[in-house]
Amino acid sequence: MTKQFYKKIGFTVLVLVVLQLGQQVLIPQLDPGRAQSLLHTNPLLQVYTTITGAQYAKPTLFSIGMGPYMVTLILFSALRALGIGKKWTPDQTMVMQRLMVLVFAILQAAQMVSMMRNWITPRGTMNAEMIMASSVLVLVAGAMLVTWLSDLNRIFGFGGLGIMIVPGILASSIQTFSGQKTGTAYTMSVPNVIILIVATLFFMAVTEFFNHAELRLPIQQLMTDNSLTTAYLPIKVLLPGAMPLMFGLVVFSLLRLVISHWDIPNGEQVIQVWFSTRHWQGILLYALIIILLGNLFSYMNLMPHQIAEDMNKNGDYFLGVMPGEATEQFLNQHVHRIDVVANLYLVTISCLPLVVGLWLPVASLFSYYFSSLYMVVTILDNVIEQFRALYVSSHYELL
Numbered sequence: 001m002t003k004q005f006y007k008k009i010g011f012t013v014l015v016l017v018v019l020q021l022g023q024q025v026l027i028p029q030l031d032p033g034r035a036q037s038l039l040h041t042n043p044l045l046q047v048y049t050t051i052t053g054a055q056y057a058k059p060t061l062f063s064i065g066m067g068p069y070m071v072t073l074i075l076f077s078a079l080r081a082l083g084i085g086k087k088w089t090p091d092q093t094m095v096m097q098r099l100m101v102l103v104f105a106i107l108q109a110a111q112m113v114s115m116m117r118n119w120i121t122p123r124g125t126m127n128a129e130m131i132m133a134s135s136v137l138v139l140v141a142g143a144m145l146v147t148w149l150s151d152l153n154r155i156f157g158f159g160g161l162g163i164m165i166v167p168g169i170l171a172s173s174i175q176t177f178s179g180q181k182t183g184t185a186y187t188m189s190v191p192n193v194i195i196l197i198v199a200t201l202f203f204m205a206v207t208e209f210f211n212h213a214e215l216r217l218p219i220q221q222l223m224t225d226n227s228l229t230t231a232y233l234p235i236k237v238l239l240p241g242a243m244p245l246m247f248g249l250v251v252f253s254l255l256r257l258v259i260s261h262w263d264i265p266n267g268e269q270v271i272q273v274w275f276s277t278r279h280w281q282g283i284l285l286y287a288l289i290i291i292l293l294g295n296l297f298s299y300m301n302l303m304p305h306q307i308a309e310d311m312n313k314n315g316d317y318f319l320g321v322m323p324g325e326a327t328e329q330f331l332n333q334h335v336h337r338i339d340v341v342a343n344l345y346l347v348t349i350s351c352l353p354l355v356v357g358l359w360l361p362v363a364s365l366f367s368y369y370f371s372s373l374y375m376v377v378t379i380l381d382n383v384i385e386q387f388r389a390l391y392v393s394s395h396y397e398l399l
Contacts, residue, residue, distance in 0.1 A: 005390060012157035015149050019164060022062035022145070027138050029131045059135070061142040063112065065168075066161060068104035069147045072097055073161075074243070077300045101147050102140070109139035158386050162379035173372045203349070203370055207377045210345060213237040215338060222315040231316075235334060238342050239301055242375040244293035245350060249371075251289050277354045277364065287351045294343040304331035349374060 076097060079085050085093065113135045117128065126134075146164075154160035216232040256275035264270065276282040308328035310316075317323050321330045349370040357364025 005387075008157050008390070012153055012159060012163060015153045015157060015164065016167065018149065019062060019146070020167070022142060023060045025061040027059040027061070027063075027135050029126070029135065059112070059116070059139075061138060062146055064105060064108050064139050064143040064146070066146055066150060066165060067108055068101045068143050069150060069161065071104050072100040074300075075100065080306070081300050081303050083305065098144075098147075102144065105140045105143035106136065109136040109143070112139065159379065159383045163383060166376055166379055169372045169375055173369055199366070200373065203373060204377055207374055208381065210238050211236070211378060211381055215334060217318060217334065219311070220317050220319055222317075233307070235302065235338055237338060238345070238378070239335065239338050240294040240297040240342050240346065241301060242378045243297045244290050244343075244346055245371040245374055248286065248290045248293055248350065251293065252286050255289075277367070278358070280355070280358065283351055283354045283358075286354070287347045290346050290350055291343045294346055295339050298335055298339050298342065302331070302335055304328050304335060307331060346374075 076085070076093075085096070088096070113132050117132060150161045150164060153164065157163075159166075214237060215235045217235065219231040219233055221231050252275070256271060259275065260271055273279045274281045274285055277286060305328050308324065308331060311327060312323040318327060318330060321327055350367055353363050353366035353370065357367070
């Protein structure tokens, strides 16, 4: 066990080192200073780069990060929830995923380079169009390499895709308290540091408790002799996972960007009020987005239709519930109840500090901090589960 454990740890560390090194390889002909100023003036890019491990602050080989891969995985989960692609072979699924990653990588790379086109100056025999095309090619190659590293880490390391975005989330959290992101700094006096440590430990303990809490629905299995044990379907209390918080700010910022291009009466006032977390209307809209994303990802993570279909094929059922559509409705009812608890917790950690921040501005910093910490806790919790699985499997002996 020890040898395999250290091999996996070493491989994950190697992947993280390669990722950091790749983010230091600058793309020629693109000005890092211009890219950094562009990032600071675009809140949507700031949030997106944090949750996807991207690096828009300077144009590098891995500037795109895991964004295309994460979007692809989410879309594939949605397709599976709709029953699309169930008959695909593993090879077909892998090819479709890679094609989608490639498409999203091209779109994201083209968008990044196009935002900097005004600062691209022809040099030597290369005109601006050639520089843009070559830059897009390098960015796409980097995105595909990151995707490959993520798959390798899932097989030979710990944490898969999630562990690769943890360093960026932690770094962004530090910048939050320094005031680099919001303009409001958290004074690191002794009392404030103590408050921060106590709040962090308490939040981690509560999140860990909820992350392990689950609802267990007993299953009756006709085809299996389970007289010594009781089979059940576990449904986690935090069923949506970290996705609602990871993409909540992205959707919020994206809506603001879309609305800003619409010609509506008092458009500037609407944006300042409804798309700013410094007003209660903006906080309410952000909470609504979190709730909607929570419901969406809960359904995608559990997929009641697929579970009901599989149980019907295997001859399994819930006591007092007819197989098929009735089972799906039964599962949906429990998902809706779970969502109430999960969404309440997600809204509390992400929006309650913003509400307090209306009167005490420094409290709003804890919204982003708790959201980031929640992501890190859930990701590291999955890594710990992999540790335990490896440890338990090493104690089995072949008969």
